[in-house]
């Protein structure tokens with residue numbers, strides 16, 4: 462094991478994981494080790510980085526267990542408050558995976574360092590304000606330097622993005638989708654628990670909602686996708702989706718916003734983003750993929766099999782939504798996370814058993830028209846429904862590391878097929894490449910049903 466700053470400044474890692482000692486970071490390291498120096502894997506050199514050398518050694522021991530410490534993984538100290546340490550990381554790696562959150566507090570210096578140095582950047586942020594600000598501020602520079610800056614490469618928002626695309630691709634002409642509603646259902650024999658930083662990110666998101674609105678107002682208006690048929694009606698606050706056996710309420714996650722940003726990018730680039738040096742074969746694959754993705758309205762709800770489960774979700778939403786707006790309320794929320802989240806978030810995170818026993822299902826219920834010509838008729842109503850499902854292991858510390866690593870491996874193995882640089886959503890960068898890889902790594906995509914709707 463090499464320790465501290467590598468002496469050779471020209472040493473190039475394939476991946477550096479920043480924030481590796483964090484709750485999510487350590488699971489990301491564990492996932493990365495599965496691909497390190499295995500046959501056919503492009504991951505040959507790995508380093509982990511963070512503030513504390515001692516914590517990073519412990520992380521590596523935990524992640525490698527029961528194997529001994531991998532000799533080929535380097536440990537580098539870096540701090541997001543120390544820009545030169547970040548620039549040094551960027552000059553040593555092809556891809557930087559950022560697991561230091563909340564991103565609104567810690568993320569910008571890392572994006573700035575990657576965008577200026579040209580190394581590729583992926584993170585697991587689920588914070589729309591951070592993502593949109595970074596895109597606005599660093600996109601041009603990243604295009605120039607050839608740095609791909611892609612946020613939301615975790616459970617937020619890859620299952621939603623890939624699941625939306627999977628559903629939209631089931632609509633074969635002349636059929637067209639109108640809206641797709643996603644329903645997330647978390648399952649476990651044990652308690653479902655998340656780590657404090659995710660809860661903190663959500664609380665800070667509520668506190669800064671006005672800033673996000675103001676920021677969006679200050680940005681130039683971008684065209685919206687043209688979607689066949691009228692927009693869907695709002696529906697009841699608590700919806701009962703009998704076909705999938707869930708009651709559900711709106712989930713104010715980043716997912717819908719990220720999908721929307723992907724659809725907006727596709728208006729300007731209907732065949733996706735050309736690779737920096739892509740082969741003819743890849744151009745054909747990319748164009749075929751994107752011509753099968755159709756725009757639709759998209760929303761996400763969180764579901765529960767029981768009404769009591771829904772009341773708990775509403776209760777936590779009200780605590781965070783109301784108390785998160787005032788500073789004393791935020792102090793209370795952050796001081797007593799377990800109490801105000803009714804046990805869903807803990808300062809010390811879930812146990813390994815709790816992580817192992819959890820899983821998710823994300824249902825995509827798509828509504829549309831069996832013939833696109835029906836969409837433009839007066840009082841048109843969708844006459845067709847397609848249900849698809851994405852399913853996988855625990856969301857925060859198993860699915861998130863899987864999807865983050867797969868995105869990184871695509872960067873390492875197919876960089877020429879991807880855009881030169883710029884800040885984009887994960888769907889638009891990784892869309893044509895990702896589903897198959899996720900399926901090979903425990904995340905399934907299934908078509909559940911296609912049927913006509915009663916008039």
Ligand SMILES: NC(=O)c1ccc[n+]([C@@H]2O[C@H](COP(=O)([O-])OP(=O)(O)OC[C@H]3O[C@@H](n4cnc5c(N)ncnc54)[C@H](OP(=O)(O)O)[C@@H]3O)[C@@H](O)[C@H]2O)c1
Nearest residue numbers: 480482483484485540541561562563615616617656658659
């Ligand atoms: N997209 C998703 O679905 C998803 C899933 C899971 C997590 N997340 C997000 O990921 C983020 C991290 O969550 P977590 O639970 O892993 O948090 P955590 O356990 O608190 O870990 C935070 C990490 O950041 C490091 N760090 C903090 N300040 C730093 C600084 N100034 N310089 C360098 N490193 C610094 C910490 O280092 P020390 O060890 O030295 O304190 C630690 O390694 C959160 O924003 C969370 O919302 C997203």
